[in-house]
Each structure stands twice: as C-alpha cells, then as structure tokens.
Amino acid sequence: MLTANIKRSARTARKAISHIVRCNSSAVEPPPAGGHLPSVSNSQLLRSTRDAALRSPGIRWTDEDDSGPANIVGGRETRKMNTYQAVRDAMSIALMKDDTAVVFGEDVAFGGVFRCTMGLAEEFGRERVFNTPLTEQGIAGFGIGMALMGHTAIAEIQFSDYIFPAFDQIVNEAAKVRYRSGGSYNVGGLTIRTPTMSVGHGGLYHSQSPEAFFMGAAGLKVVIPRSPIQAKGLLLGAIRDPNPVIFLEPKILYRSAVEQVPIDDFSLPLGSAETLVPGNDCTLLTWGTPVYHCETALHLLASPPPSLEKHIPTSLRSASVELIDLRSILPWDVQTVEESVKRTGRLVIVHEAGMTAGAGAEISAEIQKRCFLKLNAPVSRVTGWDLPVGLQFEKFIIPDALRIVDALVKTLSY
Amino acid sequence: MIRSAPSSIVFRAGQVRRIASAAGKDYGRLPHSNSPIVSKLKFFNAVSGDGNTIPTYRVLDGVGKPLEGAELPEIDRALARKVYEHMQLLPTLDTVLYNVQRQGKISFYMTSHGEEATIIGSAAALELDDEVLGGHGYPLPPVFALTSFNRAIPRNRGSSLAYGLDNVMAQCFGNEEDTASKGKQMPVHLSSPKYHFHTISSPLATQIPQAAGVAYALRRIPSRRSRSIAACYFGEGAASEGDFHAGLLMASTIPSPALFIARNNGFAISTPSSEQFYGDGIASRGPGYGIHTIRVDGNDVLAVMSAVKEARKRCLEEGRAVLIEAMTYRVGHHSTSDDSFAYRARAEVEDWKKIDNPITRFRLFLESQGWWDAQAEEELKDRLKADVMKAFKRAESLPKPELKELFTDVYGGEEPWNLKEQRAELQGLLRKYGNEWEPWKAEIGRFRNKARDLID
Secondary structure (H helix, E strand, O other): OHHHHHHHHHHHHHHHHHHHHHHHHOOOOOOOOOOOOOOHHHOOOOOOOHHHHHOOOOOEEOOOOOOOOOOOOOOOOEEEEEHHHHHHHHHHHHHHHOOOOEEEEOOOOOOOOOOOOOOHHHHHOOOOEEEOOOOHHHHHHHHHHHHHOOOOEEEEOOOHHHOHHHHHHHHHHHOOHHHHOOOOOOOOOEEEEEEEOOOOOOOOOOOOOHHHHHOOOEOEEEEOOOOHHHHHHHHHHHHHOOOOEEEEEEOOHHHHOEEEEEOOOEEOOOOOOEEEEOOOOEEEEEOOOHHHHHHHHHHHHHOOOHHHHHHOOHHHOOOOEEEEEOOEEEOOOHHHHHHHHHHHOOEEEEEEEEOOOOHHHHHHHHHHHHHHHHOOOOOEEEEEOOOOOOHHHHHHOOOOHHHHHHHHHHHHOO | OOOOOOOOEEEEOOEEEEOOOOOOOOOOOOOOOOOOOOOOOOOOOOOOOOOOOOOOEOOEOOOOOEOOOOOOOOOOHHHHHHHHHHHHHHHHHHHHHHHHHHOOOOOOOOOOOOOHHHHHHHHHHOOOOOEEEOOOOOOHHHHHHHHHHOOOOOHHHOOHHHOOHHHHHHHHHOOOOOOOOOOOOOOOOOOEHHHOEOOOOOOOOOHHHHHHHHHHHHHHOOOOOOOOOEEEEEEOOHHHOHHHHHHHHHHHHOOOOEEEEEEEOOEEOOEEHHHHOOOOOOOOHHHHOOOEEEEEEOOOHHHHHHHHHHHHHHHHHHOOOEEEEEEOOOOOOOOOOOOHHHOOOHHHHHHHHHHOOHHHHHHHHHHHOOOOOHHHHHHHHHHHHHHHHHHHHHHHHOOEOOHHHHHOOOOOOOOOHHHHHHHHHHHHHHHHHOOOOHHHHHHHOOEHHHHHHHHO
16 A cells, blocks of 8 residues: 555656755755755745745735635735744834734843844833733733723743743633633733743753644644744734733754745734645654754655665655645644545654643544544654653754654654 | 720630720730720831831941941951952853853853842851842852852962862853753753752742752751751842742741842843832831841842841851842843843943942952951952853853763662653664764764763
C-alpha cells in the first residue's frame, strides 16, 4: 500500500522539493551548519511575491462583503515585512478602524522588546498605546475589564513564559465569563499577544511553549502564526473574533521570517489548519517555528546529504509527505487532520513543548479514534523532552529537522 | 451627614463608654479596629500625616563628606578599603562580561553599573549565613559580594577578590564547573547553598513570598532563630507583581524575619518608575502591611550599610519583616538584550554618571580619611582587571558539563518512566546520528567527554 502511494505521489513530492533545491542552489547566504538545507530565511513556504501573497489560501479582505467573487487581487499592494512588522501592521489597522481599540503591556510604549508596537504610541497617542506596570495578572484583568465594556483590548505579555501569573484571570475569568453569565457578558474583545517557543539560547524561562496549558480552557481560542502574512491575518481575525484569544507569536520568526504582506485589511480564519505541502504517504502536523524544521526534514528525506544517506532508505526518498500547519490549537481543525490521515494512514506530530500532555497528546488521541482502521503506523510525536529547557542543552531538547526525518522514516517504514 | 448623638452609648468588651461630642474627643471604637472615630470628612493619600514625600536617609554627600548630624556606621580603614575594592570589582566584572556577551561567548548578561553602593553596602551588612533570595535583574552581585565578602579568603588564590570569580564565570559560561545550575540556567542566575544564596528564577518577584517562608522556617530552627534573616532583593519593577504584595502580606501577617531590599533604579527595562507606580515609591507600601520601612540613598554605601544593619537587627529582635527602598539609578542598559538609548537620552545617563557616581563618592570619603590615594587606585584597577581576565580565560577554556546532565535533577528519588525512555531515545539518536548530523556533531564536541557519558 505504501509503495502504491509513493508511486502515485512521487511527482508531487519532487515538485515540492525541487523548489527547495533550486532555492538553495542560488542562495546568497552562506550555507547553514547542517549543509545546504532550507531554513527560515530561504523557506519556500514563505510567500515572497505579491501574487503569491495576495493568493494566500483563506484570505478574506475586510473591505469586501461576502457576495462578491473571492480572491479579487487586482489593485491590491503588498510590502515586504518581517513578522514583527506584520504584527505591528495588524495592530495599526485595528487601532485605526476601531476607536475603542487599545494596545498595552510592559514596555509597549517605546516599541516593545520585540519591536511589535514600534511607533504605535506616537501614531495613536499614549491614551491608546501605553505601558503597564510589571503585573501580568493586572494586564490580563485590565484587558478583561475593558472587553467587558465592549472595547477591544490588545494586551501584550512580554514572554509567554511569564503568562502564568495571569493564568487565573485567563482560565477562570476570560474563558468562563460568557458561560457563567449565561451569555449576558463576554470578553470577546480581548486578545492577549505573547511571544513563544525557543530561540536556541533562552534557557528555562525564555523557551517555553505553553499552548497546551490553555487547550482545556473552553471559551478561549489559541492561535499560533508561522509567518508575517499569517501573523497579520490571524491577529486581525483574533482581534475581531467574538471570543478571547491567546495569540502566541514564535519569537525566532519575528525577524527571520519575511514575506510580501498585503497592506490592506484582511483576516485569516481561526480554527482552520492550512495544508502547506500536499502528500499521500504520511501527514506531518505542526505549528509555529517547527514548520520550518519540518520543511528541512522533507528535504533531508528526499535528498539526504551524503552523511545521512545510509539512514534514509532509497525506497522512502520519493515518499510524499503532507505538511499541515495547524495554526489554531484551540479549537483545532480536526476535519483537515482527519481527512489527511485517512488518506495517508500515518501521522507525525511535531511541537516544541514537552510530550506529556502536550497538544500532540490530545490530537493523537482524537485521530486514533477517528482513523483507527486507516492507520498504518502508530501516531508519532516529535516533541521537546519532558524537561525544562536547560540552556546549554537546548540543541538536544528542542526537536530539529533530524529528529523529524528520523520519525518520518520510522513511521513510513513501520 | 449624620452626627453621632452626644448621648449615644456603645457596649464593647464589657465596657460601657460614653461618647463625647466635642472635636478631638473620644467617640468610641469600631469592633475590629483601633481607628479613632472622627467627625471630619477627610481623605488622605500619604504615609506621613502631613502629606510630605517619604524622606531619604543619607550619610555622605555627593563629594563624600558626612552630612551634618549623620552618624557613620562602624567602619575602619580595613573594612572601608574592602568595601571600596568590592565596589570597584563590579564594574570591572560587568565590563568584561558585557563585552564577552557582545562577542557571542555567553548568551546574556546584566550589568549593575551605578548601583554598586546598594549591592556592596547591603551585602557588607548581612551575615554570611543569612539566607539571600535574589531575583532576575539583580542576581549576580549579592552572591558575589557575599561569597567574597564575609569569608576567610584563601590567600593562595592570588588575591582576595579572586575568590568567587571562578564560580561566577563558570555559571555565566555554563561550563563543567558551573555548580550553580549545571549549565541549565541563563548567565547571572546563580545559586549556592554553601553561601545560603537561593536559586534565581527569571520570572519576576517570585522570590518575595518565598522569602517570607524562608524567614518563617528560620524562626523554627532553634540554632538560627534570632540569628539569621532572609534578605530578599528585587527591583521597583518587580514590586508591581502580585507576588510582591502577597509576599509582604505573608511576611507581616505570619511574622517572619524577612528583610526586603527594593532597589529603585528608575527603570524596568524601558519603563520609567513614573509609569510603574503612582504612589510614593515602594517605601510607602511597607506601612500598609505594618512593616518597618526606610528609604535610603542607594548611592551612599555608608547609608546603605547603616540601614541594612539596623533593619537586620529589627528583623531579629522583633521576628518581623522590614522593607528598605534603596534609591539609585540604572546607568547601564537593562541587559544585553536592551539598548536603553531607544527610550532615554544618552546625555541623561552621562550626566547622572558624573553628578552622582557611588564609587567616586565613597572614594572621596576614603581619601578624606587618608585611607586611599591615586596609587592605591591604580594598583587596584590593574589587579581587578587581571583577576577578572584570568577567571574569564579559564572559564572560556572549559567544556560544557556532561551531556547527561540534561536529564538530571528533574525529580528527586526515582526517575519516572517517561524520562528514562526519553533519555534512551536521545541516546539512540546520538549513537545513530551523532557523528553524521553536522549541527549535533559540532555541538557534542563542546561537552565534557564529548558526550560519551550519554552515548556510551
């Protein structure tokens, strides 16, 4: 069955991989330590042309009503932005179009430690873009209060590692206000942005991925963008969503991920995954930073460097792996994942958080229930170990492309 | 507004009290409070009755001359020189490690430029077996000062100040000699049970309620009761966290000899203290919790020493918490991740360095006493620089800890199955790919024994 799948999809796989190879053969930057492999800076998953950007799947222009034809791209412009610029652009639009919108958090007024709010205080005034004291529970509670009054509160927690003092406000208040008031109150206007995931040298308290801690908090939404276009569209979607949203921004992508980003007001759908590379032999599911490690892993699988050749059976090199970016962790897009796994019969989930009670645990439980008879291999999880992120050991804790390709080989040859 | 009837009578604790009507007379008491009853509608918004700002205690003026009426702490030539040498060590160490970080040799660093008097003055007034809880932002200096200050120092290490430097460097480099975190923590996150210095956490203010618990435990240890306190350091930014309020409340309500040392240096990363609180600094909060409080000039090392010494005494005598707010100015950037000229003028910082340099202030005092001169200054600077460079070069040359440390110290007692299995999984991956996957191959070589401890 696997062989048949591989033959059917060989063309698709080669097509997907060839982009990466071409890109690398003409890369200006020196090759990364791992050899000629794609990384964030030259990823084919990033939309570097105007046309590609404007045709991002699921894009919805806010100035269009639903009646017109979809994907009207004529006359629209894009601008080259990295992720923090795209986040800033989204907040600028929210502030411009919605007079109740405010942006606040620690060190936000001077532009934020990751530069996401640069110039916003100057543009919109300190009444709308302001510093708060160092109190995450205060920030969350304040945002809930504004949202209770029907205002749009865009709060920043400086690192997601520091969100836990706000846990009570988020989980017991923001998530439950609508239910406990029988729908008479809600805090849909609240969006909490916070940087997440590792950068390689952050240690215990600048590397965590807390998405799964919020996964059981019914009433919340949890979103993680992978790129500038995604960040802008999903953030605007989150700000306008009728529910409180935790918006986790992978911090290593703030500067490294660059795309042409439509300058108009648009949103991307929450609760919806995106299939980045179609395939038929295995589903590779991830979100945030590891999206790019997965891309590298696909490349290693298709054309391993000489040193790894012996570990990648020739028969698997033309395997067609479907890469899906989950994007929303809560609610997560079970339909897209189920449909994919029913087709491929295999699922590898990658996330940076630890394995035990990570988001992958929930997903694999649900998928094995729905796809039990279609599975050709156990659902595999490539995750951080169940450890705090020890600074000097990060390269061996956070999953990289090698661990992903190793899991792909094992799963494909199970 | 309803006035009390002059003849009304309240019954309280078996007493019958007659309530008088004239102003200033006794109107009786509320059931659970000693609050006097008054007939005037009056709001208040100050700790002092007269509405004045809380004063700042100072001993030496800007040029190192004792203020009129100020009492100097007990200090002789030897102690004064020792304090000064330690104050000079901080910027020497900071300058080297800041540059080392800029060269990419360590991942992060935080300096304490401009705050030398608060750090060294407070450390000099603590006892070696006081428990110290530091925080992210001010982690390094207290332990360094303590480890090197109040100990008999082995002379064969070249110089007295070199003691402790190797430990500090080892932690910043996360090398095999890093006993503070075995390579697990970011630089300047020290810990040392030997010197009663508790492990540093990056999350802010978490140490503040912990200090209350530490102090309460000290009360319950017969040999340490009335002998040791818990000294807890944090910045004015951390005092905004809920943990600050929780910690002071716990320490005062459940009486605990905790000394809270708030270092108000004017900035929490970019946020000026004017946006951090609207009240009268951190000191105004102490009385709210019934805690003895003093505000001290944190750039005056003698004032800091006196205040901490007296505060420590009160902690022990009363078994209760004390709060010190040390007023200083963060001359350096918040950390190596920060460029403070994005939110404050370079000239402001340069001016402040000239107007009020705590090191200069104390040096002028020493010189006025005939305890210091230009030659001693030159010798000290050369020696400190040599010591720091030596420790830096040594730390740089050492490998990282054994790779197996990555899985140690998660649990005490029996290791759970998931960690056992995950270690085995990593072991298998390293055996299979360790020599072939470039990013790992290069990294493995940096660990002690080239990670053989885990691979074999």
